[in-house]
Amino acid sequence: MTPLVTITGLDKSFPGVQALKKASFELLPGEVHALMGENGAGKSTLMKILAGIYQKDAGTIRVDGASVDIPSPRAAQDLGISIIHQELNLMNDLTAAQNIFIGREPKRTLGLMLDEDALNRDAAAIFARMNLKLDPRREVGELTVAMQQMVEIAKALSFRSKVLIMDEPTAALNNAETMELFRIIRQLKAEGVGIVYISHKMDELKEISDRVTVMRDGAYVGTLPTASTTMDTIISMMVGRSLTETKEAIPDSIGNDVVLEVRNLRRGHAIQDVSFSLRKGEILGFAGLMGAGRTEVARAIFGADPLDGGEIMVRGSTVAIRSPRDAVRLGIGYLSEDRKRFGLATGMDVATNIVMPCLRRFLSLGMFLKSREIRDTARSYIARLKIKTPSDSQEVRLLSGGNQQKIVIAKWLTRDCEILFFDEPTRGIDVGAKNEIYKLLNTLAAQGRAIVMISSELPEILRMSHRIAVMCEGRLTGILPGEGTTQEDIMRLATQRHSTTATGSTTSAAARELTQ
Incomplete structure (x- = not known):
């Protein structure tokens, strides 16, 4: 042939x-x-x-x-x-x-x-x-x-x-x-x-x-x-070596400090009375089928989309987030699922992308760039995240998708955000790079960062999450513990079109947890 x-x-x-x-x-x-x-x-x-x-x-x-x-x-x-x-x-x-x-x-x-x-x-x-x-x-x-x-x-x-x-x-x-x-x-x-x-x-x-x-x-x-x-x-x-896929121990140092709480968020049919809390050092997984409203919730909290109603509290205080700039000032970072459209300036170099959210920090007299500090910062994150690039001056568009994803992560780490939304953080990334990002998320949680991880891959959700919030058709249908939960448990809530008392104790426990 x-x-x-x-x-x-x-x-x-x-x-x-x-x-x-x-x-x-x-x-x-x-x-x-x-x-x-x-x-x-x-x-x-x-x-x-x-x-x-x-x-x-x-x-x-x-x-x-x-x-x-x-x-x-x-x-x-x-x-x-x-x-x-x-x-x-x-x-x-x-x-x-x-x-x-x-x-x-x-x-x-x-x-x-x-x-x-x-x-x-x-x-x-x-x-x-x-x-x-x-x-x-x-x-x-x-x-x-x-x-x-x-x-x-x-x-x-x-x-x-x-x-x-x-x-x-x-x-x-x-x-x-x-x-x-x-x-x-x-x-x-x-x-x-x-x-x-x-x-x-x-x-x-x-x-x-x-x-x-x-x-x-x-x-x-x-x-x-x-x-x-x-x-x-x-x-x-x-x-070039064997790579184990065993589940790493996720950090167990979750404090009682609630750093983010949302109550009754509403935005048309996309978000319907969604409430949840996020603690310091926690990885909260968000699961659901496509169109469930997970990304819409993240974008609304980040100020990228307007809300019809609801309340957002950061570190115990009610806040008004009308734009991403407001969210960033409050220490909230968002890694979009569409990194090229919303996460990167692909025509600019690696160093500029990494320092972009906090460029003012690298200005002298309010107008001159501190080029050496920018390069030093970029190079430290290139080494820390193992970003494969010939130099910090390489245009981002010439790098692979996985390395572009790492640059977006570096961008929010440079800003030192306390609350991080990772929307499909390993989409289009190979298994080796996935493991590196898993280790990074665990490290961030161990440092006390609060993380919301949206993923369509249930094994990933189960591997990484302290708790798992499940959405269906704009509603949060339950919150499950990370330990002991199965893919079937998640899918049961992901296909639960209306939350009713018929769903039993899991939904009731989830409902109680929403206000804790």
């Missing part, structure tokens, strides 16, 4: 970084081939070269056995290669059909007018091939993230793609949506499409992939059949 893609000896360098070193990869027709490695291992760079976004410095790419150069994304599409990025590239104000065929719209007679009927008909045909029930006339901005993901896949198929690259495709999907995506993937696989699947979720790889290739530090490590390979083997290949 002739491989769809064969990559050998690929090199690629950026200023101060050699991203790829003699990298290799192979993709067969009708294969789901997982590509794994720690953040910064070179996975995305390798695939962006295949997709024509970056150009190689050296090496060979063969498509259907023929050596090719891929100077642009259009050249890749002409070869039948499409990529679906982790951050979706869709225009919210256009319809699904318009997004799929943008720049290639069918025209009416003489080519002067768009043929909207043909546009919608062609899009509907692709949706039918995918067994997807979606009106092609729906605006993309009205769709869920999962449906937007399907529109991206439909767009790739409209190019008659035989190679489909998926970068963290389930990062923003819940379990049901992930299963629907897997159904589409299996269907494409049966049609002979080769799929490169980049993910840090180990359980997904076992379910969906045929082979797995591991990269480390920009180089090829090895390729193994997924079915006969243990996750421990893959992890060892990724990090």
Whole structure:
């Protein structure tokens, strides 16, 4: 069988970084081939070269056995290669059909007018091939993230793609949506499409992939059949050592000091009478299905979204938080789930991003930057958080997603916030970096910081939390202890659409705890 893609000896360098070193990869027709490695291992760079976004410095790419150069994304599409990025590239104000065929719209007679009927008909045909029930006339901005993901896949198929690259495709999907995506993937696989699947979720790889290739530090490590390979083997290949996944002891030094208390927060249907407290040195996990309102609660407390009503108390005093600036002044920091949009200035360097929340501290005479102090501070956090960057002057956009996440954490640590909201802190981060962030959160809690950790990964919630607050459809349906709670306990509350006395003692205990 002739491989769809064969990559050998690929090199690629950026200023101060050699991203790829003699990298290799192979993709067969009708294969789901997982590509794994720690953040910064070179996975995305390798695939962006295949997709024509970056150009190689050296090496060979063969498509259907023929050596090719891929100077642009259009050249890749002409070869039948499409990529679906982790951050979706869709225009919210256009319809699904318009997004799929943008720049290639069918025209009416003489080519002067768009043929909207043909546009919608062609899009509907692709949706039918995918067994997807979606009106092609729906605006993309009205769709869920999962449906937007399907529109991206439909767009790739409209190019008659035989190679489909998926970068963290389930990062923003819940379990049901992930299963629907897997159904589409299996269907494409049966049609002979080769799929490169980049993910840090180990359980997904076992379910969906045929082979797995591991990269480390920009180089090829090895390729193994997924079915006969243990996750421990893959992890060892990724990090160059064995890595235990045992639960670390979370700090037990929770004081009685309540540093944050919210009462009856309300904001439309997104937040409905939510109340909870947070103690010094505590990690309070927030669980729930997508759309439950967890992020909305965090953003409202941080002043990013207005509230309809309710009370917020910081260290026992009622406060008015009308903007993020108010929250930061009160010692509250928020690490957004969308780090690139809300957490970073990606066009600026690492040092500037790290000191940004407290830039006034680094001014002399109120107008001159203390450059040496900025560099020293940045370098201390680069070392402390093990941020992989050639220097503190490197642009953030050139770093991997996991290292970008660490920079956001460093930013709030520099500000010395007492209350920290971590919204999906390990999304898109490899298993090695996850362990580092877990250790960091435990260290912060041991130092007396109060932490709210929002996560869609239940094992992560159970591993890290002193208590677990569960939300469903804008309501807080219960608060469970971290010890002794199971995933089933959490899911029972996460699907409890209305809190009633029929739920028994757990809900009653949670209700009592809300005011403690």
